[in-house]
Amino acid sequence: MPHTLARFALAATLSSLLGLAACGGGGVSSPTTVSASDEASKPAPAPTPPSTPTPPPTQPGKWQAASTGDMLDVALGDLHPTQAALGYDQIYYKLGRYELKPNKKFDDFCADEGLGGVAATGYSATSTLTDSTSFTCTTTDVTKRDTTVLNPVVIGPNGDSLYLTDGHHGLSTYYEVPDGGPKLHVHVVVKANLSAYSGDTFWAEMQNRGYTRLKDGNGAAIKPAQLPTGLGLKLGMQNDKFRSLVYFTRDVGYSKPTPSTDFLEFYWADWLRASFPLSSYTLTNLGTTDPDPATADTGYLNAVWNASQQMVASADPVIDGKTGTDLGRLAQINAGKKYTKGTFGDLLQPITASSPGKIAYALDYKTRHSIQ
Structure with missing residues (x-):
């Protein structure tokens, strides 16, 4: 057969084969058709559960690293009472004396800060407790402060809180004077660090160590949750x-x-x-x-x-x-x-x-x- 006729015959054969494939004939399978009912009968894929975020680690509190014997500079508002009552007349005595003899207020404050007393000419009519530059104690070198007279505190759960175990009357008096209040800074000393305890365990340890008095103004038992929220005469302290x-x-x-x-x-x-x-x-x-x-x-x-x-x-x-x-x-x-x-x-x-x-x-x- 001439070459030209042979090429025409091969082309015709290929063309026939391609046509059969396109029509589904000649043993070539056509695509499977999926009906809507078949699709609906398939099980739905299981939903992917939402991921639970990992809570951030609890940050250590401000005082968590403090050790027994450490001195802290704190505001009166930072201190939590460990007793529910005061002898109000003791507070009134101090307030009355401070009004009539203002020098005694600064003298007491310097003494309570371990700095002796107030200097002879260490205050004036414009002096205030909240401005430490407005009065002068007899001990001017604070590195020589007598820390043995400072009021003791216990560091609470996670190091976030401070619990006063002595000095409630003196510090409540400074809380009540016009130039005192919650922002007045004082120095305290760490009696114990109980930051590793929490909840009922913390209060059980406080009681075991004699660090709290859970009685009201009439001597009746109370629970820790009934302790006042702060010092002074207006935050829950009973008489x-x-x-x-x-x-x-x-x-x-x-x-x-x-x-x-x-x-x-x-x-x-x-x-x-x-x-x-x-x-x-x-x-x-x-x-x-x-x-x-x-x-x-x-x-x-x-x-x-x-x-x-x-x-x-x-x-x-x-x-x-x-x-x-x-x-x-x-x-x-x-x-x-x-x-x-x-x-x-x-x-x-x-x-x-x-x-x-x-x-x-x-x-x-x-x-x-x-x-x-």
Whole structure:
């Protein structure tokens, strides 16, 4: 066959084969057609579960790394109380004295900061506690600060909080003065770091170590959640009249030992609460002491004298595991001095005296500020 005819024959054959493939013939399979019903009968693919984000690790709190004995510079608003009550009259005494003798406020603050007292000419009428440059303490080199007098704190869960275990009255007074408040800075010392504890475990450890007093102003038990939110007289602190009474019996019926038990005055308050008839006394009056402070009248001074007598006359009582000796019970009332001398002699001075007594300052402050 000529070459030209052969090429035509090959082309025709290829063309026929391609045509059969396109039409589905000649043994070549055509694409499978899928109906809508077949598609619907297929199982739906399982949904992909959303990924759960991994929570970020808990960041250590501000004070988590602090160790026992470390000194911290904090604001009063950073401190959480470990007791639910105060002796209000102790606060009123300090506030009354600070109003009438402003130098005493700066003197006390310098002393509480471990810097001695206020310098002789270390303050003026424009000085304020919140401006440390406006007054001068006798110890001007802060590296020589006496840290043994600083108030103790416990570091709470995760290092986020500080719990004050002593000094509630003094710091609450600074919280209440016009130039104090929550932003006033003070120095404290770490008593223990319990940042590894949390929740009920934290409070159980606080109780085991004697770092908290879970009682209200009447001595009734409370839970940790019932503790006040802060210091001062307006954030939940209740008034314990027996605690005020015990403050005024210091160095008349007992003397605070060194070192001292935390909440020492509350031990005495609870003991007196069980038997001393405080409601029989008129605590709005200073009272008189002649001829016998035990029977002269029923004023505040009379209550202090008789409570002190009960304290020293007891046969070394055991109060919540502490003996009277542990709590500083004196062997003789007023350290053996006549009632017109010594600590009680100072206490009985009226507000008109050149050096009024503590109770006189408290009652005068309450009168001037219309406090019942």
